[in-house]
Amino acid sequence: MSRPPHAREKVLDAFESLLIAEGERAATMDAIARAAGVSKGGLLYHFASKEALEAALLIRLEKCVDEDLARMTSSEEGPVAYYVRTSAMDGTALDRAILAVSRLAQAGRGAASDALRTVRERWADTLRPHVADKTALDLVMLISDGVYYNNALQHDGLATPVPRDAEMDALVQLIAQATAPRD
Amino acid sequence: MSRPPHAREKVLDAFESLLIAEGERAATMDAIARAAGVSKGGLLYHFASKEALEAALLIRLEKCVDEDLARMTSSEEGPVAYYVRTSAMDGTALDRAILAVSRLAQAGRGAASDALRTVRERWADTLRPHVADKTALDLVMLISDGVYYNNALQHDGLATPVPRDAEMDALVQLIAQATAPRD
C-alpha cells in the first residue's frame, strides 16, 4: 500500500490536481496523461476508462476519511474543534480528495455524490456525542461545509476568505460556546 | 425587462438548468439549444459564442442580487435571519443563478469566481451592522455557504441534508444568540 511509487498513483494525483485547478471538463485523458508524465496508452493500461479513474478516486477518498476519523477521535482539543479547524486546511490528501470528488459530483456523477454524502454521515456520527443537540450539530457541520465551499471556488491557490489563525481561534471558541453539551 | 418572453430568456433558463442538473460539461451549445427548444443556429443568433452566454448569466446573477439585497434590508425578522433562511430556498431565481454560476466558477472561469466573490462581499456589507463582530459575521456567512454547498451537490431535486422548518427556526435562534450585537 506504500511500496508502489508507481505511475498509477502519479496518474491519480494528476487527475485530482486537474479537477481541482481547472474543473471536470479540463480533466481529459489527454491532459491527465500529460500532467502525469505518461502517454495516453500508458494511462489506459492502469485505468481502462475514465469511469475506472473516477472509481479509483472515490476509493482514495474513502481511505483518507478512515485516517481522518481516527485522528479526529483522538484529538486533544476535541472532535468539534478538530473538525472545524481541519476544514480550513488545504493541501492535505483528504482535502484534495474531497475537492476533486466534489467536482465530479457537480458534474452529475451520482457515485461521487453518494460518496460525499457517506463521508458527511460518518463525520456526523463521530461528532454527535460531542454537541448539545441536532441544531448544534447542524451548525458545526454547515460551517465546515461553508469552508469547503469557499475553498472549492478558488481554482488555484488564491486568497481565501476563510478564517485563519487568530480568526479561526475566535470562531472555534464561538462555536464551542454555542454548541457545547451541558454536562 | 419583463416584456420579452423571448427565446433569449428561454435559452438562458435552459443553460442554467443544464449547469445545475448535469454540470458544466453537459451544458453544450447543442444541449442548451435542444433544452430551449431552438436550433443551434437560433441559439447563436442570440448568443454569438459560449462566452457570450456565460457573460449573460453573470449579469442575470447581478440583477437577482440587487433585488435580494433590497428585500434583505427591509426584512421584518432582520437581515441575519433573512440571510440564513433564504440560503435554504431553492428554485428561487437567485438560487438558480448562484448555483449555475458556481458551476462555471468551479470549471475554472475566473469571471464567474469574481462575480461570486463580489456577491459575497455585498452580502457581508449588508450584514455587518447587524452582528457583534467579525467572528460572528464569519459564522453567519459560513453557515449560509454551507447550505449552498449542500444544495450544490445535489444535481436533481433529491433529499437535502439542510435544516427545514422547525429545524431551521432552531438554527436561526442559535445563530441569533451567538451573533447578536450587545446594544
Next chain:
DNA sequence: GTCTATAAAAAGATAGAC
C-alpha cells in the same frame, strides 16, 4: 508496462437559405 497511430463521436463555430 509503455508507446504511437488512428478510428468514431462530439464539441464550438461559420455560411448561407428561408
Next chain:
DNA sequence: GTCTATCTTTTTATAGAC
C-alpha cells in the same frame, strides 16, 4: 429570427508495435 448544412478541433477509446 430561426433554420440546415458543414468545417475544425477535441475527446474517448482501440489496435498493435516495442
